[in-house]
Every structure is written in structure tokens, then in C-alpha cells.
Amino acid sequence: MSIQVKFFASLREKLGINDAEINNVPTAGDAWDKATNNAERPVNVLVAINLEYAQFDSPINEGDEVAFFPPVTGG
């Protein structure tokens, strides 16, 4: 089991990372640090865990999918 991390839109292009597979991190914020090699986190980044909005201090477990993305602009 591992944690799948995904990046979208301008954040994906800025970081140059589409997705990553990591292990053993307790929170979404830790997942950011590990997947981005401690890249600075823009203040407006949003996070989702298993397709639901979450917080950076939200706990994550093995098998979870964590996604990071900029403010949404649909519609």
C-alpha cells in the first residue's frame, strides 16, 4: 500500500510533477513536503483527500489519494 499524490493545473506545471507515490506520512501537509521535496507551498493551494476537500493537517492513511490544486475556475 502507498499514498498516491496528484497535482493539477498551474500547480502541476509550476512544480513539474504530475503525480507521486509516497509512504508513511501522517498528514496532507506532510504528503506535500515529501512529494515536492519540501517545495514552498503557495498560500492558495487547495487539498483533497480521496476526492473530498480537506485541510493540510488532515490525517492520511496508506491507500489514500491526496490531490493538490490551485483555486478552481470552472463554470
Place this chain on the structure above:
Amino acid sequence: MTTHIAELAFEPWQKIIEHQKQSGLDKQFGATATFIGSMRDFNDNTDVSRMVLEHYPEMTQRYLDKLEAEASKRWDLLDTLIIHRVGVINPADPIVLIACWSTHRRAALDACSWLIEELKHHAPFWKKETRQDGDRWIEKNTDGF
């Protein structure tokens, strides 16, 4: 109640008519409220030649379904239809369609207004515009004016 992510251009008025026919509710609803968002060929006083709409597919579908369910709880709706484009979009192409059907007008009007605002502020879509000076991600949506 239907939500759909469209990878190709669609004709919103045709979709509304087809949905009404298929719903079997055509003698029950007294009100239909619709919102159609289309692509402009300008933004911030600059020409825009095309747009690419990216999304987070699994979360998008789930979020639209959740919005529709929440609207049906809040208002007395007979039916709803949400269609949102992704991929390459050209000026004048429809981007989003929201249609709400109810017995009386207030529920359809209020639900339609609520749905588009919730969608614009929370559904995981992102627009990237192509301008003369290159491509640019839209940083935030405009307020509801």
C-alpha cells in the same frame, strides 16, 4: 437528475429539450430555469483565441453529483441537468449548462442560481487561456456580476 462531463462541444438548448422529453415530466413542471455559460473571445481587455479546461475527473463527477443532490434537498425540484465541458474550447462554445425544473418558479430560479455559484467556487475545473502573448492560467473566477 443528471450530471455530465462533456469532452466535445454540445448544443445546450437541444440538451434541455432532449432531457425534458426523456424525463416524462413535461406535464408536471411549471417552471424551467437555465444558466448557460459560454466562452468569450476576450478577457481583461485582451483577445482570447481559445481555452483549455482541465479537471480532476473523479472528483469533478462526484462533486457535481453532490451539488445536484444538495440542491434537491434544499428546493422542491422535479429534475435537474448539469453539463460541463472539458478539453479545448473555442469562443462562443458553451462551457456549462445548468437547468432546473420545478412546479413553481422560485425553486427552479433559486436552485439554478445556487448551483452555478457553488460549481464556480468549488468544482475542480481550471481554465487556461490562449492569448496573443501566450497561454495563461486563470487565477480566480470573477464575482457573480
